[in-house]
Amino acid sequence: MAVIIPVVSGLLVIYTLKKLFFDRSTTKLPLPPGPPGLPLVGNISDLPPPGKPEYQHWLEHSDRYGPISSITVLGQTIILIHDKHMALELMEKRASMHSGRPKMKFAFDMIGWINGMAGLQYNQTLKLYRKYAYQQLGSKAAVSRYHPLLEAVVGRCLWRMKRDRGTNLTQHLKTEAGELILKVVYGYRIEQHRNDPLVDLVDEAMEQFGDAATTGKWLVDLFPFLVYVPEWMPGAEFKRTARIWRKTLLDCVNIPYNYVKKQRLRGDESRASFVSQSIEQAQNEKAFGPAEEHAIKWAAVSLYAGGADTSVSSMDSFFLAMSMFPDVQHKAQEEIDRVVGTARLPSFSDREHLPYVNAIVEEAQRWHPIAPMGLPHGTDKEDSINGYRIPKGSLLLPAVWWFTRDPTVYHDPESFKPERYLEPYNEPSATNVTFGFGRRICPGRVLVDTSLYLTFAQALAVFDIRKPLDDIGKEIEPVHKLQGGVIARPAPFKVVISPRSKKHEALVDGIVKKYPWEESDAQNLEGITV
16 A cells, blocks of 8 residues: 555646646637537527528627637537638648548438548548549549540530520539539439439439538437437437438449449440449459448449539539629630630630630639538547637538638629639639548549539530520529528529520530430449349
């Protein structure tokens, strides 16, 4: 006993000194400012109310508490970041500590999105996902293999727009995005003249994900023990919803992947795709086991789901902006006519000579950021910034919408002004935040950027995009509004699209002749099990 007492006393002194001096810089610091909470539940009443876009709610929060603020809900600390430099400091420069994902019981565990790139923690599994994604799609050289496919896909979309004169615009853009990503990822040819089952499937899955991943919307995220409540009990409708949405997700994962496996078994490998090439690569490395198959399958659905949904929002907002800001449209058309002429469509080789069109690609993503509050990052290690404590396990919510609207960075931020990136303004690129941060940056961003350029350049080359008219011939003024959810689509709007001339109309018709309609692979999905 005489020996034990001094040892225990010594350890106690060491522990006390450590807490007083070595831990003082972090644990003694205050959390970022925020509203006072209630006992036990904390700031549960400060979460966004139903129907109000999250970015608007948190912007009002920042007006009261400053560029970095916090709330705590049932012990979970949420850090709201409305300062781009702080966001980049934490999630780029300190990515080793802030690249995790939150524990979202409903979206990740109950539905299954935890297996996708957006849901995985930063670990070896995610690194394997990103390895395959980068090798197949992570560089301009890799994406250049798909230039002919992009020209065909965009051309067919232009033809549909010409036919419908602006009606069904969003559906045509969904078809374009779906055709591109399904061909790239799975080598699958969609239905050209009616709804395709896989395009509809991923659209449904992404709408569900947008609802499922909204912070604070699902009670089970706040009270995880509710997962054990029987589905039949009153108030447990979320369990039935999770079961239905989980099936949608698993169909997205397994049906197209098993389609590729079926084609490979039949010896039909003529259409190279992300999945087929990744499988071949893993087999050549003698490393194609259950872990690799899981990684390829879920990396594929992550690219499929993310690419098919997010680019549609950017393209939709571009057509809205062109109708709202006709001077921008005319300036871009003048540049295209001067550089490219009117005898052909703009191509990828023209891009470096079209600075204003390139600025439109950039501005479309600033003006309408597709994830206004980003995807939350999880903090894996205690940290601090600007005198505030960032506890381990915190959720970091970067206010991407505000980063793209900050009037100290972007003059006249609500206007669509591509010239802001050119002389004499030279305002900074917005895509260094709209594609995500650090180790969680979108792995398909090069393909997205390439497809947006070609769509915008060719649509501007051949079409006039105008506001619709009411019954007495007066222009209907459209409004740019973001809908709620993790992925923010533009609120519904209408535009009128028509060829600039007979010559331009002939250019559109010529694309379809050059790239004839393909027979769909939809019938080949029959009999594929999940």
